[in-house]
Amino acid sequence: MSTGWQTVQAEVLRRIQNRDWPPGGLIPGEVALAREFGCARATVNRALQALADDGWLERRRRAGTRVALSPLRRAQMSVAVLRKEVEALGKTYGHRLLSRKVTGDLLSLQTLHQADGTAYGLEDREIDLTHMPAAASADFTTLSANEWLVQNAPFDHGNMSYMSEGATASDARHLDCPEGTPLLILYRETFSEAGRITRVRLAHAPGHVVRLQI
Amino acid sequence: MSTGWQTVQAEVLRRIQNRDWPPGGLIPGEVALAREFGCARATVNRALQALADDGWLERRRRAGTRVALSPLRRAQMSVAVLRKEVEALGKTYGHRLLSRKVTGDLLSLQTLHQADGTAYGLEDREIDLTHMPAAASADFTTLSANEWLVQNAPFDHGNMSYMSEGATASDARHLDCPEGTPLLILYRETFSEAGRITRVRLAHAPGHVVRLQI
DNA sequence: GGTGTGAATATGTCTATACATATTGAGCAA
DNA sequence: TTGCTCAATATGTATAGACATATTCACACC
Incomplete structure (x- = not known):
């Protein structure tokens, strides 16, 4: 037809x-x-x-x-779970919970994400327990906080920022590179109706590339 | 109703x-x-x-x-003209054409983008003259190549990549920072039906942040 | 058990019609 | 000229009805 x-x-x-x-x-x-x-x-x-x-x-x-005057093209990028991002590269995903700490209503987690056993990204995350009380008792050693939140915390909106920073001492240690190495850093906040659920800083391994389709 | x-x-x-x-x-x-x-x-x-x-x-x-199982959210980002990006910050845009060279069917341009007179980004661009013959005679000193192409080269698709690199000697000189400073680098290719129109490497000034809405 | 077949069914899409609503532009009035 | 009103008009949206198409499920058959 x-x-x-x-x-x-x-x-x-x-x-x-x-x-x-x-x-x-x-x-x-x-x-x-x-x-x-x-x-x-x-x-x-x-x-x-x-x-x-x-x-x-x-x-x-x-x-x-x-x-439209300026075909204001938008670049799109899927907000993927890191595990899937790694698996899409044909590599085996793994992660290690490096630290976990509760201060007041804030749960702080540090996680190292790995691809085929080598460092892929270092994640520093804060979760607001007033909005996500279930996070207090979740076991993030088997399911990463990243993935746990995607599954359990539907969000309204959020924002992401990419920037370039030199590796901090912590980045350098976990990502196995010299201090000051240029790294691609992602900051992300996600909000529900009630307020901010989580805030995360993800330091990608050296050489990491973020691709977008137009 | x-x-x-x-x-x-x-x-x-x-x-x-x-x-x-x-x-x-x-x-x-x-x-x-x-x-x-x-x-x-x-x-x-x-x-x-x-x-x-x-x-x-x-x-x-x-x-x-x-x-949907994983509300696969997409982050969106407008592919803006640099001039508008700068003006959106409330600053005055300016640009200088640093070099221009034709080798075969390839037009190579180097442009420095400025915000309020200070370096904003250093652009290295190649334009395929077989697909964009008009570019050979365009005056990129008044209208930047970036903007000229957005207005004159409608494209089908393209891709963008962000990565973090240390400033090269050229980056350092034009962006006024020490060599090796972590910079956010954007690579972009755009294609028309006929083939690749242009390829660009844009080195952002130190501290530049790319924001996306989710 | 495995396999094929057909009925049932939920969404996909098109049509024709009707009314809603925003905006333009003409024409008139101050 | 300026400002107002009103008719004309293009898109926005809702509706009922119809047929298309993909998929599931039950059931017969081997």
């Missing part, structure tokens, strides 16, 4: 990428497109809606549909 | 986050939900579709709709 909304989407996308419809330009209305493609307006609507969701089009009632 | 698809979406999302419907669990069928919410099945469909797009649900014909 040639009248699916996916067909319409593909053709419209082709015209955008082909600059048949230039950036910022108004494209024909839904009714006109429906007529052209020989389908119902709802089908065109579905297609344009999807393209708008992906940032290719900007739509406003009455004003019509325009090709 | 309480029968909008957004209302249904919100309520379903609430139940997922509230664990009324546990991860991996089957949720009621569209017909049942439509009956419950007092709306048409198409409305429920629209809502569930949207949630599936966002990774909260997994839907399969006949098999029904399940709450």
Whole structure:
């Protein structure tokens, strides 16, 4: 069948990428497109809606549909569990709980993640026990805190930051590199409705690369 | 009105986050939900579709709709023009074209990006002139190559990599830091249908942070 | 037990229709 | 000119109905 909304989407996308419809330009209305493609307006609507969701089009009632001026592309990256990240490389994942300490309502954990037995990343994590009381009694030696939280702490939102830092003494010791070695550091906070659940600093092993698809 | 698809979406999302419907669990069928919410099945469909797009649900014909096991959250990051990135910080953007060289079909450019007059990032870029012949005659002293390409080279796909490297001699000279200083380095390639358009290495100034929203 | 087959079923998608809503722009009034 | 009102219009959304398609499950058969 040639009248699916996916067909319409593909053709419209082709015209955008082909600059048949230039950036910022108004494209024909839904009714006109429906007529052209020989389908119902709802089908065109579905297609344009999807393209708008992906940032290719900007739509406003009455004003019509325009090709987005700066196809503000977004890079996407999955927030993966470290175990899966390692296994995706074809390596065997392992981890060691280096320390565990409770101060007030804060549980502090230090974990070393390994790939094929060698250091992959050093994680320093704080978990708020008021929001995640179950974490106090969890056994993080078999299931890493990273994975435990993904499974047990659904979150609303969060943020991540990447930066470059020289290896601290602790980083150097556990990641087996000289102090000051440039390392890719990830800071991440995740929040639930109630407040911050956890905060983590992850020092990647030297040479680590983060890849994103556009 | 309480029968909008957004209302249904919100309520379903609430139940997922509230664990009324546990991860991996089957949720009621569209017909049942439509009956419950007092709306048409198409409305429920629209809502569930949207949630599936966002990774909260997994839907399969006949098999029904399940709450995603690991709400595989994606971090998003806009692929911004550097000028806008700087201006978003409330600073004045500037850039200097340091070198320009053509070898065969390859145009090589080195550009220093500045924020409020101080170094922000050092860019080494190669542009394939067979795919972007117009680049040969473009004036990159007024409009940076970064921005020129965003406006003139629509691309299909690409990839980005972040890593941590010690400042090279060139990095150190232009970014005004000691050699070996840990820097956040971005590599990016973008492709059109025809092939690779451009490849870039961007060395960020020391202390640079890349933020992503989850 | 294993295997194939067909009925049942949940979601996928399209259609036609209707009304809602935001925005534009023309026309009129101050 | 400025400002207001109102009609026209493009998209947003809801609905009922229909058929498509994938998958499961029960059941017959070997």
